[in-house]
Every structure is written in C-alpha cells, then in structure tokens.
Amino acid sequence: PLVLGIESSCDETGVGIVRGTQLLANTVSSSMAEHVRFGGVIPEIASRAHLDAIVPTLNEALATAGVGLADIDAIAVTAGPGLAGALMVGVCAAKALALATGKPLYAVNHLVAHVGVGLLDSALGNRLPENLGALLVSGGHTEILRVRSLTEDVELLGATIDDAAGEAFDKIARILGLAYPGGPAIDRLARSGNPAAVAFPRGLTAPKYLGSREAPGPHRYDFSFSGLKTAVARRVEQDEAAGTEIPTADIAASFQEAVLDVVTAKAVLACQEQGIGTLLLGGGVAANSRLRELLAERTAAAGIELLVPATSLCTDNGAMVAALGAQLVQRGVQPSGLGFAPDSSLPVTTICL
C-alpha cells in the first residue's frame, strides 16, 4: 500500500511516503535552530514551527515521491508519546487530510514507529525479524523494547527514571560551554579526550537495582542519568573553584563513556536474559560514533545481531510513521477513525489507537 506518514511529536515536522517497505519520500523540517538559545526544545515554539512547516513539508514530500493525494491508500500520524501541542498539529493535519480525501487514518505510536523504520532500510534487507529487541535513545527517550510483533505485541523492558540519554548530553554540553544540541558537540570533543580520566557514576548498576521487574522501584533494565549529571557539574565546579583549567575533552569523553557503558550493557543484558537474538538501534543519539562502536563490540561478543538503520531514519521523521502505517494496513488492522485525541504519554504497548 501507498502510505503517507506525519510526525510532529517534538521539534521535527516530518512527512514520509512509502509503498510497503519501499521509501519514496522522507521530508523533514526541524525547528532545532529556534531552540538553540534556550538550550532545549521549548514546546510552544515547536508547536508554532509545526504550524508553519506542515503544509510545505507535505507538498515537498508529495513532489519528491511523484504522487498526488488521490494516489495514497492510507494516512498514518504520530498520536504519541510526545509534546501535547506539537502532536496536536500533526494530528489535526492528518485528520483534515483524511476527511478531505476519504482515506483511512491510523494513529500510531511514535516509539513503535522508531522500530518499524528498520523495514525501510535496504541495507538491512527491508525486513525485521520477529522477537526483536530495540534500544531507543533520543532527546526525549531512553528505552529498551521487546517487539514480538510490530503490529500486535510490543513490551517495555526498561526505561529511564529521570533524564533521557540525549537530554543528558545536552545538559552536560551546556555545563561544558558547548552549543546546543550537545550530543554532536560532545561526540566530537570526546574523540580527543580520555574516557578513563574521570570515573563518573554508572546509574542503576549497583547490585540493589539489579532486581526483578516485578519488584517495586527501578529494576535491572532501567536507566538513571541525573546522578551522573550532578557528578559532572560538581567536578566542573571544583575545577573552577580551584582555578585549574577544566579538562573539557577528558570530562566529555568520561561522561559519554559513563552513559554509553550503561546503555549498551543493559541492552545486551536484556537481550541475553530475554532470549532476544537481534537488537535494533534507534533515536537521535544513534548518530553517536562511540555508541555505535561499543554496541557493535558488545552485541558481537554476546552473539546478538545488531541492526542500525541509516541516521536519517533514526532521528524523528515521517517515513517511520508511514512504514508502521503500511504494516497495519497490510495486516488488516482497523483504522483509527477521526475521533481520537493525541496522547502525550501513550504507552508503548498501544501500537495504534
């Protein structure tokens, strides 16, 4: 089926068009530049930017794919999780299109779409195995998922209890005086630093947290980065107070290693313990060079197959929403209708409203 997907959960306005697992267009407009002076995404600014960008982005995607709205078989849109006002813009646009064209509308889960995008990558063979693990790391998310079936069965194995991994990169970059977004800046700076220079804390890895998922409180697959953030801030304050030069490259490398050590170790642990043979990486932090290296090493050592889609597919985009929509159409899943509302905290178990 020819499916048009709309994404607006955070700062990217994305419209993608796919035919089954074939990618025809993936147009993304980001309001990132408008958030730079605030050091983070400001929801109200993001919502207004979506309003400005949605129609031009839609037109550009249609032109790139060389199709008209009449050719489309179905429309898919991110219903959540994400920023409420930002989600509302994409959802209203999708409902208007569905109403005007009479095409079925699917309101889908953003996180599951991050996994479904793997189907669009020809380098990965345009296929995904059943019983797939997923490690999603972005500015808003840090999650380990088990995907038994992309359209029917997705389970949350672990998640951050405070900051997301990308958010931690952005906050530490600010402390080190680097520009927003901090991820790419820290990635670059860390290459000239020593990752073993400072032993920063590894959140939720103490034996007391390695309990069962049934026990109350954080468990073995969960993440926490707020303690790490405090430790880095304290270290920089100490250097400042002592009047010594701050070894920014060493701190960046040591911080990055602390985040990625935990993220990769827990993803591999979850796969091993849950009998998962393939792990897919997604989210904006997937662009990180050290993450790719460390995860490749550790999955290989554990005999786990690693799937890393192209970076343009890992960051937020409309094609991932279209890809999941196409699977729902193919499986004969009932469309969502026009009566649904976006849900900023949509649980990952809800694949489609």
Ligand code: ATP
């Ligand atoms: P969502 O959480 O809904 O996916 P988002 O807009 O916060 O939305 P993305 O756009 O996927 O997430 O990713 C942006 C995040 O990725 C930022 O926090 C940024 O710092 C981080 N990031 C980008 N490149 C790198 C990198 N090379 N290393 C580490 N982090 C990176």
Ligand code: MG
């Ligand atoms: Mg973004």
Ligand code: FE
């Ligand atoms: Fe995302």
